Amino acid sequence: MQEFRALFEAERDRLMRFLCHLTGNASDAEDLLQETFLAVWRKRDQFEGRGSAAGYVRRTAFHLFLNARQKQDRRDAIARRTDEEPACTPLSDYEESEAREVLVKRVRAAVDTLPEGPREAFILFRFEGLSCAEIAEMAGVPRKTIESRLARAVELLAARLRRQAPELSTD
Amino acid sequence: MDTWFDQLRAWIEGTMPADERARFESEIARDPELGRAAEEMRLVWHATAPGLGVVPASGVTVDDIVAAEHERPVTSMRWRRVAAAALLLAAACVAAYAVRRFGQQSVPIVKMQAIPMDSADLVPPVVPNIPTVLANWSPIEDGKIHWLNSMEDARAVSAVLERPVFVYGYIDGCPICAGFQANEFRDPKIQALVARSVPVAIDLMSLDEKDRSELWNRRYPLLELQDDRGEIMRTFGGTMAEVDMQGELSSALQDVQAPKWFQVRELAEDWERARTDEQAGQLGDAARTLVRMTKQRDEPAFAAQAEAGLSELGISARRAIEHARQRSEGDPAGARAELESAIRRFQGTPFEADLRAVASAWRQGGPFPITARRL
Numbered sequence: 001m002q003e004f005r006a007l008f009e010a011e012r013d014r015l016m017r018f019l020c021h022l023t024g025n026a027s028d029a030e031d032l033l034q035e036t037f038l039a040v041w042r043k044r045d046q047f048e049g050r051g052s053a054a055g056y057v058r059r060t061a062f063h064l065f066l067n068a069r070q071k072q073d074r075r076d077a078i079a080r081r082t083d084e085e086p087a088c089t090p091l092s093d094y095e096e097s098e099a100r101e102v103l104v105k106r107v108r109a110a111v112d113t114l115p116e117g118p119r120e121a122f123i124l125f126r127f128e129g130l131s132c133a134e135i136a137e138m139a140g141v142p143r144k145t146i147e148s149r150l151a152r153a154v155e156l157l158a159a160r161l162r163r164q165a166p167e168l169s170t171d
Numbered sequence: 172m173d174t175w176f177d178q179l180r181a182w183i184e185g186t187m188p189a190d191e192r193a194r195f196e197s198e199i200a201r202d203p204e205l206g207r208a209a210e211e212m213r214l215v216w217h218a219t220a221p222g223l224g225v226v227p228a229s230g231v232t233v234d235d236i237v238a239a240e241h242e243r244p245v246t247s248m249r250w251r252r253v254a255a256a257a258l259l260l261a262a263a264c265v266a267a268y269a270v271r272r273f274g275q276q277s278v279p280i281v282k283m284q285a286i287p288m289d290s291a292d293l294v295p296p297v298v299p300n301i302p303t304v305l306a307n308w309s310p311i312e313d314g315k316i317h318w319l320n321s322m323e324d325a326r327a328v329s330a331v332l333e334r335p336v337f338v339y340g341y342i343d344g345c346p347i348c349a350g351f352q353a354n355e356f357r358d359p360k361i362q363a364l365v366a367r368s369v370p371v372a373i374d375l376m377s378l379d380e381k382d383r384s385e386l387w388n389r390r391y392p393l394l395e396l397q398d399d400r401g402e403i404m405r406t407f408g409g410t411m412a413e414v415d416m417q418g419e420l421s422s423a424l425q426d427v428q429a430p431k432w433f434q435v436r437e438l439a440e441d442w443e444r445a446r447t448d449e450q451a452g453q454l455g456d457a458a459r460t461l462v463r464m465t466k467q468r469d470e471p472a473f474a475a476q477a478e479a480g481l482s483e484l485g486i487s488a489r490r491a492i493e494h495a496r497q498r499s500e501g502d503p504a505g506a507r508a509e510l511e512s513a514i515r516r517f518q519g520t521p522f523e524a525d526l527r528a529v530a531s532a533w534r535q536g537g538p539f540p541i542t543a544r545r546l
Contacts, residue, residue: 008233016229026227033229037236103221111223113441113463115456125176126216127223132174143174150176151208158211161218163436 004044008037011057018058021123022065024112032068036061055134062138069116110160118153121146179209183216279532279540285521286492287485288542301476302327305439309432310370311362318372322401325371329399331472332430335423337368340375340386340393347412348392355416364420366429368396396423431469438464438473445480455519458484462521481521488513488522492529492542499539506539 015036019029039060111119120139124130125146132150136143173181181187182195199205304324310317318339319325325336341348355361375383375393386393394407394414407419441460448457457480464477491513499506510533514526525542532540 005233008236012229012231017226020226021223024223029226030229030231034231034235034239037231037233038239041236104224107219107221108223111219113437113460115459123223125180126219131177147174147176154208154212154215157215157219160437161215 004041007040007053007057011054012037014054015057015061018128019061019065021127022062022120023068024108028068032061032064035064039064059138110157113160114153114156117145118149118156121149122153122157125150176212179212180216182209183213278538279534280543281525281528281532281540282543283489283525284528285485286489286525286542287482288489299330299472299476300327301331301439301442301473303439303443304328305331305435306443307436309436310368311366311432314357314359314362316356316362316365316370318370320372320374322371322373325369326399326401328369332369332435332470333472334427334430335368335396335398335404337365337370337420338393338395338397339370339372340391341372342375342392345392350412351392351416358417361417361420363429364417364424366432367424367427368420394419434467434469435473438467438470442473442476442480445477449480449484452516454484454517455523458520458522484517484520485522488517488520488526489542491516492526495529496539499533503536507533 012033016029016033019032019036020026023029023032036057040057111122114122121135124135124138125132130138132143132146136146139146178187178191178195182192187195199209302324304319305328308317308319319328322336322338325338328334329336339351341351356365373386373393375386375391378386389395389403389406391411394416396404398404405419405423407414407416409415409419441464445457445460445464448454448460461477461480461484465474465481467474491509495506495510495513498509507530510526510530514523514530517523517526529540529542
């Protein structure tokens with residue numbers, strides 16, 4: 001129990017950020033966070049002493065996110081959601097300056113328009129600091145696949161961001 | 172081993188050791204393609220530096236987890252029992268219905284979750300087409316009015332955005348028109364008003380004699396607002412250069428808001444991408460873009476167009492099932508292959524699950540399932 005508590009305390013905030021980036025909303029992120037630690041608690045005997053506990057937690061969270069996303073896609077097909085979830089993008093409570101808020105919204109909007117695979121790869125690479133090998137292992141796909149997803153994400157984002165701010169053009 | 176992307180990140184963030192950096196830079200200097208990719212990545216890296224926003228702190232505690240662990244099995248067991256009983260009951264009802272309806276032959280029934288089944292759903296809703304020009308155009312750019320030069324495009328844009336067309340009829344070399352271009356149309360206040368409309372400039376000399384004289388008689392230079400069908404909403408007063416451009420525009424457009432042109436352009440671009448993906452057979456990507464478009468509420472015409480696009484995809488999925496059903500009578504193996512191919516084609520769309528459900532319910536040698544509307 002002590003080890004689990006220490007792991008929870010050490011990883012909770014990092015995991016919340018990780019899930020918030022992936023899901024784009026705080027309430028889904030919190031649900032997944034709880035499910036992740038519940039799964040880890042149930043299987044605590046299986047990972048103790050093997051590999052990195054933090055890595056195991058993150059992999060578990062990522063798989064739960066993928067499952068939830070599949071279910072969400074199905075729900076979207078049945079009845080497209082119209083309600084707004086609380087967003088992870090800045091709220092006035094967090095005292096972000098207006099200009100920064102606009103910039104963050106622009107980044108979020110650009111990232112959210114990416115197809116799912118490139119979007120996830122880019123978020124993990126850019127905002128979570130994971131290497132291509134780590135992302136590939138977590139997603140259970142070859143490293144080359146992650147590289148091509150990243151290349152696609154960068155290509156799409158560069159095109160979009162250049163249009164938003166033509167002065168960024170390297171031409 | 173680090174991949175190219177890992178090295179690129181270290182290079183951009185300045186964490187690459189000096190010797191490696193020199194080697195890396197000489198590598199990208201030698202290969203223009205690598206150099207371009209590196210610059211593109213650097214651009215994206217800097218542009219995304221603001222991040223994805225502040226993440227609120229989680230309120231979950233270890234005690235929540237432990238409590239959930241103790242509560243869940245009981246709830247879960249209770250739910251499982253209820254769910255199992257309901258499923259058994261539903262299965263018994265369906266089986267009884269099928270036996271009565273189809274005699275001894277057991278025909279599986281699959282309820283479609285997303286594929287449209289009502290005959291009324293088979294005709295996609297009629298909505299204004301999104302003109303291609305919208306993906307690359309907005310009326311004010313770089314401090315200038317970007318006039319459309321086709322009435323057809325202007326009316327199509329007007330129909331989608333529900334904004335009036337601002338028609339400016341001119342003749343090349345006319346000093347009055349040159350005066351408008353140099354003064355009024357460069358005025359930011361006038362530009363802000365023009366941004367509430369769809370501006371189109373027509374060279375009157377490009378028209379035939381009859382059309383030209385008709386417009387000439389209304390006003391020269393022609394300055395008027397029309398709706399998307401060409402009905403005149405307002406012809407500006409004044410004669411020749413004697414016109415209160417700001418007053419006329421302000422009065423005519425006082426109840427009209429400027430669209431968020433940036434967003435309009437992105438939506439039009441999304442629409443183009445979805446169509447391209449669809450034509451390339453990337454139906455999953457197309458459907459995801461369309462679903463996202465349906466969720467935005469600022470531009471209802473785009474949401475309606477995306478709904479219609481999804482509806483067309485759904486109809487196409489239904490046709491695939493119907494085709495496989497017809498073929499199943501004489502050529503079950505061919506029909507099975509056709510269904511499998513449709514599943515691959517519709518992978519990642521909201522209709523994939525329905526196609527899979529039909530394939531899974533269709534047992535080897537058995538009758539093709541009946542597809543039913545979700546109640």
